Amino acid sequence: MKKVxxxxxxxxxxxxxxxxxxxxxxxxxxxxxxxxxxxxxxxxTFQVWYKAGSIDExxxxxxxxxxxxxxxxxxxxxxxxxxxxxxxxxxxxxxxAFTTKDYTVYFQKIAPSNLSICMDLESDRMANLLLKKxxxxxxxxxVLEERRQRYEDDPESLILEExxxxxxxxxxxxxxxxxxTEDIESITFEDVKNYYKQFYCPNNAFxxxxxxxxxxxxxxxIKEKFEKIPSCENKIENKxxxxxxxxxxxxxxxxxQTYLPMLVMAYKVPAYPNKDSIALEILSxxxxxxxxxRLYRKxxxxxxxxxxxxxxxxPLSRDGFLFFVIISIKDKEKIHDVEKLVKEEIERLxxxxxxxxxxxxxxxxxxxSFLFSQDSVFGxxxxxxxxxxxxxxxxxxxxxxxxxxxTIQDIQNAAKKYLKEExxxxxxxxxx
Amino acid sequence: MKKFFTLISFLIFLIFTMKYNSVxxxxxxxxxxNLKNGAKIKYLYRCNIPIVYISVLISASPLDETKPSQAYxxxxxxxxxxxxxxxxxxxxxxxxxxxxxxxxxTYDFTILTLAATKRHLREATDxxxxxxxxxxxxxxxxxxxxxxxxxxxxxxxxxxxYIALKEFLKTLYGDHxxxxxxxGLSETVEKLKREDLEEFYHTYYxxxxxxxxIVGDINEKELKEIKEKFLDNWEGKALDRxxxxxxxxxxxxxxxxxxxxxxxxxxxxxxxxxxxxxxxPDFYAFTVMNYILGGxxxxxxxxxxxxxxxxxxxxxxxxxxxxxxxxAFYIEVKTKAExxxxxxxxxxxxxxxxxxxxxxxxxxxxxxxFLIGSLPLRVDTLKKISEFIPLLDFYELGDDYFTKYKxxxxxxxxxxxxxxxxxxLTKNYILxxxxxx
Numbered sequence: 072m073k074k075v076x077x078x079x080x081x082x083x084x085x086x087x088x089x090x091x092x093x094x095x096x097x098x099x100x101x102x103x104x105x106x107x108x109x110x111x112x113x114x115x116t117f118q119v120w121y122k123a124g125s126i127d128e129x130x131x132x133x134x135x136x137x138x139x140x141x142x143x144x145x146x147x148x149x150x151x152x153x154x155x156x157x158x159x160x161x162x163x164x165x166x167x168a169f170t171t172k173d174y175t176v177y178f179q180k181i182a183p184s185n186l187s188i189c190m191d192l193e194s195d196r197m198a199n200l201l202l203k204k205x206x207x208x209x210x211x212x213x214v215l216e217e218r219r220q221r222y223e224d225d226p227e228s229l230i231l232e233e234x235x236x237x238x239x240x241x242x243x244x245x246x247x248x249x250x251x252t253e254d255i256e257s258i259t260f261e262d263v264k265n266y267y268k269q270f271y272c273p274n275n276a277f278x279x280x281x282x283x284x285x286x287x288x289x290x291x292x293i294k295e296k297f298e299k300i301p302s303c304e305n306k307i308e309n310k311x312x313x314x315x316x317x318x319x320x321x322x323x324x325x326x327x328q329t330y331l332p333m334l335v336m337a338y339k340v341p342a343y344p345n346k347d348s349i350a351l352e353i354l355s356x357x358x359x360x361x362x363x364x365r366l367y368r369k370x371x372x373x374x375x376x377x378x379x380x381x382x383x384x385x386p387l388s389r390d391g392f393l394f395f396v397i398i399s400i401k402d403k404e405k406i407h408d409v410e411k412l413v414k415e416e417i418e419r420l421x422x423x424x425x426x427x428x429x430x431x432x433x434x435x436x437x438x439x440s441f442l443f444s445q446d447s448v449f450g451x452x453x454x455x456x457x458x459x460x461x462x463x464x465x466x467x468x469x470x471x472x473x474x475x476x477x478t479i480q481d482i483q484n485a486a487k488k489y490l491k492e493e494x495x496x497x498x499x500x501x502x503x
Numbered sequence: 504m505k506k507f508f509t510l511i512s513f514l515i516f517l518i519f520t521m522k523y524n525s526v527x528x529x530x531x532x533x534x535x536x537n538l539k540n541g542a543k544i545k546y547l548y549r550c551n552i553p554i555v556y557i558s559v560l561i562s563a564s565p566l567d568e569t570k571p572s573q574a575y576x577x578x579x580x581x582x583x584x585x586x587x588x589x590x591x592x593x594x595x596x597x598x599x600x601x602x603x604x605x606x607x608x609t610y611d612f613t614i615l616t617l618a619a620t621k622r623h624l625r626e627a628t629d630x631x632x633x634x635x636x637x638x639x640x641x642x643x644x645x646x647x648x649x650x651x652x653x654x655x656x657x658x659x660x661x662x663x664x665y666i667a668l669k670e671f672l673k674t675l676y677g678d679h680x681x682x683x684x685x686x687g688l689s690e691t692v693e694k695l696k697r698e699d700l701e702e703f704y705h706t707y708y709x710x711x712x713x714x715x716x717i718v719g720d721i722n723e724k725e726l727k728e729i730k731e732k733f734l735d736n737w738e739g740k741a742l743d744r745x746x747x748x749x750x751x752x753x754x755x756x757x758x759x760x761x762x763x764x765x766x767x768x769x770x771x772x773x774x775x776x777x778x779x780x781x782x783x784p785d786f787y788a789f790t791v792m793n794y795i796l797g798g799x800x801x802x803x804x805x806x807x808x809x810x811x812x813x814x815x816x817x818x819x820x821x822x823x824x825x826x827x828x829x830x831a832f833y834i835e836v837k838t839k840a841e842x843x844x845x846x847x848x849x850x851x852x853x854x855x856x857x858x859x860x861x862x863x864x865x866x867x868x869x870x871x872x873f874l875i876g877s878l879p880l881r882v883d884t885l886k887k888i889s890e891f892i893p894l895l896d897f898y899e900l901g902d903d904y905f906t907k908y909k910x911x912x913x914x915x916x917x918x919x920x921x922x923x924x925x926x927x928l929t930k931n932y933i934l935x936x937x938x939x940x
Contacts, residue, residue, distance in 0.1 A: 090551055090552045091551075109551075110551075111549065111551040111552075112879070112882075112883045112884070113879050114879050114880055114883045144801070153811060156800060156801045156802050157802045157869065160799060160800065160802055160869065160872075160873045160877075161868075161869040161872045161873060162872065162876060163872060163873055163875065163876015163877045163878075163880075164876070164877065164880075165800075165877065165880065180880050180883075181880075182876060182879065185876075208814075209811070209812075209813075209814040210814070211814075212814030212815075213810060213814050213816075213817055214817075215839075216769070216814070216815070216816055216817040216837070216838065216839060217817035219768045219769045219837075219839065220769060220817055220818065220837050223768050224663065224766075224767045224768055224769055224837075327766065328661060328764070328766040329658070329661055330654070330657040330658045330660070330661050331654060331657070331658045360598075361594070361597070361598035362594035362597070362598065363591070363594045363595045363597070363598040363599070364598070368591075371651075372591070372647075375647060375650070378651050378654050378655060378658075399658070401650075401654055428599070431599070432598055432599045432601075435599060435600060435601040435623075436598070436601040438601065438620065439601035439602075439620050440601075442552055442553065442554050442620055443554060443618065445552050446552060446554065446884045446885050446886060447883065447884045448883075449883075503766070
């Protein structure tokens with residue numbers, strides 16, 4: 072009966088989840104175009120996604136994807152001398168980029184009438200990036216400053232970097248996106264040039280354009296600007312990714328100047344389209360999302376041991392990543408008590424089925440997050456892009472169907488299968 | 504991220520137009536409803552997604568406090584118990600209905616924003632108006648929140664940016680409320696009593712002190728129901744605010760404050776001056792000047808000089824805060840400790856340059872193009888609209904402000920920018936450095 076109830080509820084919720092029209096096309100050089108027509112606001116976003124993240128980096132060169140991202144702003148053949156942002160801003164737009172473990176995205180938010188400027192800039196830097204030695208040296212310095220600011224001087228980020236670093240033994244996910252200092256220093260100008268040549272090609276990228284636009288008009292312009300760019304000569308081979316077996320719990324203790332101790336528990340979990348990844352989404356909601364979640368109730372309200380509790384899962388990854396439980400603890404003497412309580416709550420998930428109320432709550436949250444993400448065409452385009460990185464943006468529909476058919480038993484099975492010692496890495500941040 | 508996001512001043516204080524001349528031009532035609540009890544409603548119907556935002560701006564802030572943390576904790580304790588619901592029941596409902604109730608306290612006002620799906624709108628509004636109208640501030644919950652707040656402030660006090668800004672504002676404003684963090688101070692938070700919150704609430708959380716915005720998939724009939732059920736019969740009147748402007752002390756020489764933190768690899772540098780109030784006519788010239796100097800992301804003079812040309816920092820920006828009373832203008836940068844002096848010198852050179860020489864025509868043109876052209880981006884979601892439109896009334900900008908903004912920026916010339924820079928940036932600066940020896 073429970074299964075029937077959940078499916079029924081979701082059929083009610085999900086038939087009308089997308090409130091804008093989405094089209095796709097592929098150019099002759101392999102570049103895929105996704106167009107999101109959303110006329111609710113007179114703005115547009117242009118995003119170029121490259122399937123090149125830290126997962127793709129050669130051994131010893133961690134941070135090269137991110138360093139190249141910085142260099143992409145320094146100039147291309149038609150637009151030399153660091154003028155990208157200047158051009159976009161002087162047309163009333165904003166631009167930026169970000170690198171993740173799985174991909175790198177360049178984006179603009181701009182008036183729809185100025186989209187052709189984005190196309191000019193993005194097509195030129197896809198085909199003709201001007202890599203200059205002096206820019207390379209400057210950006211390396213800037214990235215090292217970024218690393219100091221975001222990691223070395225920030226203990227909470229550093230403990231996460233350390234946990235990820237030991238959770239994986241052989242898998243490239245162990246490497247930080249920004250790169251280790253020694254690796255950043257060892258990257259050569261030639262390395263960056265080769266990396267650009269290997270990964271920044273139309274058949275390893277896709278474009279998402281969203282906003283108050285007309286698809287025919289946009290597609291025609293994109294073809295004019297991008298179709299001439301040649302595909303990569305050597306087809307990019309998918310690396311064989313694997314992680315060696317873990318035999319027991321791993322642990323890192325970091326002592327830094329901080330006031331609140333922090334406990335990080337990270338379990339290795341699968342990525343979508345493995346259905347267990349969705350069951351883990353529901354588990355994350357039950358355990359640690361919101362003030363009515365089990366861990367928040369137990370640790371913040373009942374026991375007054377913690378200041379805050381959170382859980383997170385990243386199903387939209389190119390390979391299985393980590394399910395995190397993160398807790399800011401009031402008193403360093405109580406860290407073991409907190410860890411014990413978290414483990415007890417996790418065991419309870421394996422022996423008792425979650426209540427129907429908890430499942431319905433989790434699903435209400437999924438529904439709301441789908442709807443609210445569409446308040447911003449930029450944000451919605453990012454979600455579509457994450458599915459496209461996995462295979463195809465249309466997976467978003469399958470994702471909804473998969474949630475529809477999820478049972479309470481699936482949720483419990485996922486807890487049993489993944490939330491166990493042999494998948495666990497614990498990080499403890501202690502005040503020095 | 505390539506860029507540390509530095510267009511901060513726009514994100515916070517820029518005022519936007521919705522008149523928009525391009526493909527798919529739209530205008531934001533909201534309705535104003537003034538209630539007998541003094542509450543105002545700004546209503547905008549948008550049905551493209553079945554979601555609704557309701558914001559309420561309350562004229563209550565640290566400016567009205569008798570003790571630090573009073574405004575902050577009053578807002579945050581609203582969801583910790585009402586005459587009808589316990590704290591746990593409220594949390595259960597918020598999570599179950601997948602709604603959110605955000606509480607933001609600024610130096611001038613408090614704003615609460617409810618976000619709900621249309622499907623759960625009725626339950627969500629019941630809850631939202633219950634926490635707004637019937638909070639009870641239970642003792643046990645209050646004690647827990649104070650304990651959590653104290654620990655959280657202590658944790659924030661480990662963050663060099665937090666410390667640097669806190670020291671800068673304290674030096675600039677002295678004992679004025681603008682001179683202390685909105686959430687209060689770790690050393691005073693425990694002096695607060697639950698009765699202080701109750702008193703603050705009963706003094707300021709009155710309908711005549713509130714501006715509502717209701718935005719999204721909610722039709723006029725539904726709006727009327729909300730108005731009749733929750734607002735029309737709500738009685739009570741807040742007295743006029745008794746708020747006092749800050750008194751700035753003349754500095755005969757620059758003030759330099761250094762706080763040693765040997766655990767850090769970088770120095771965090773904050774350098775700044777007195778700024779302007781939101782109602783000051785110089786606001787627009789100041790906006791353009793700030794964009795050119797350090798508010799314009801990687802294209803600003805400071806970013807070019809310190810980051811792009813020399814690689815001395817990842818993040819550098821200038822920003823200004825404009826409130827009912829004059830805010831602050833400051834620059835923040837983080838750099839490897841050994842470069843601290845060099846970076847301070849480069850900043851002071853750029854400050855000097857902008858008050859000694861007129862900005863170029865190209866700089867002026869580009870700044871104006873950005874400021875005018877990017878306006879629709881500042882209100883491109885229902886949430887941004889909902890949180891923005893109450894400010895039109897609060898800062899007395901007028902509903903036609905949207906159409907006027909272009910002219911306000913367009914008319915600025917390089918002489919005005921020079922005058923503004925001379926007026927505000929030639930004083931002796933306050934410099935705070937947090938970092939290793």
